[in-house]
Amino acid sequence: MEMLIDIASWVLLMAGGIAMVISAVGINRMPDVYTRLHAASVADTLGAGLLISGMILQAGFSLVTAKLLIVLAILFFTGPVAGHALARAALVAGVRPHVTDPDEADDACGGDFFVEAVPHETVRDDVDAITPRPGLAPAGRGSKPTG
Amino acid sequence: MFAAAALALLVALILLVVRALKGPTVFDRLVAANSIGTEAILLLAVVGFLTGRPEFLDIGITYALLNLIGTLAVLKYFRFGDLSQSGGEEPEN
Numbered sequence: 001m002e003m004l005i006d007i008a009s010w011v012l013l014m015a016g017g018i019a020m021v022i023s024a025v026g027i028n029r030m031p032d033v034y035t036r037l038h039a040a041s042v043a044d045t046l047g048a049g050l051l052i053s054g055m056i057l058q059a060g061f062s063l064v065t066a067k068l069l070i071v072l073a074i075l076f077f078t079g080p081v082a083g084h085a086l087a088r089a090a091l092v093a094g095v096r097p098h099v100t101d102p103d104e105a106d107d108a109c110g111g112d113f114f115v116e117a118v119p120h121e122t123v124r125d126d127v128d129a130i131t132p133r134p135g136l137a138p139a140g141r142g143s144k145p146t147g
Numbered sequence: 148m149f150a151a152a153a154l155a156l157l158v159a160l161i162l163l164v165v166r167a168l169k170g171p172t173v174f175d176r177l178v179a180a181n182s183i184g185t186e187a188i189l190l191l192a193v194v195g196f197l198t199g200r201p202e203f204l205d206i207g208i209t210y211a212l213l214n215l216i217g218t219l220a221v222l223k224y225f226r227f228g229d230l231s232q233s234g235g236e237e238p239e240n
Contacts, residue, residue: 010148013193017155020186024162027182033174036166040182043159051152051189055196067204071192071211075185078215082181089222090174 009057016050023047032098033090037083044079048072149197156190173225177218184214 019042026039052072059065160183167179188207195203224230 006148013148013152014155016189017152017159020159020189021155021162023182024159024166024186027166027179028162033172033178036175036178040178043182043185048185048189051193054148054152055192058196059201064201064204067201067208068192071188071204071207074208074211075188078211079185082215082218085219085222086174086177086181089226090172092226093174095172095174 005057009054012050012054012057016047016052016054019043019047019050033095034087034097037087041079041083044075044083048075149193153190153193153197156186156193160186160190177221180221181214181218184210184217188214 023039023043023046026042027036030036030039049072052068056065056068059068163179163183163186167176167183170176170179188210191203191207191210192201195201195207220230
């Protein structure tokens, strides 16, 4: 029985570690902020879930298990909140999604979405291409929200 | 087995630090910083089990709570320029 629990714990911990590395590689390889957020969510859900499940199997039924479940619950609830806030802040600040065809993106986003095609090769170094959306005051010290 | 998991977490951390240093916009850096926070919590838990001291989990809970606050505070700072505004209303899109 103990052997079985150890094997299951091994498998879960290894799978969790692999999910973490995959998420980190994705954050490095993806072309823009929004796709990087997609890669980061793998670590928040799959990686944390598998790793903590593996540790719960080792801890048995104790206070440590309760603490691990609390950590897991906090990660599950705060991860999507932070991801949503990040994506929204990037969109409002004018970071453009990386698309190959602006017309297609306009159709998909209802037309009032500010997108521009950026060649794939230039995205990483293309800091100047990220400009505020028209009609939006640039964020800076002293600028008030217009709402 | 905990050593192997800790090693995987360290490799992931190095990759995330590369993105945090490289990322062209501040939001790329924040995505990486948020992920680094998550990985730090899990690394803390794994190292706690590795050394036979699961009390580290208490610190992990604190880190998990601070991680969200930190990310939101930095986002608000870069959106409004300071942290003293209510920030309840978004500008008209």
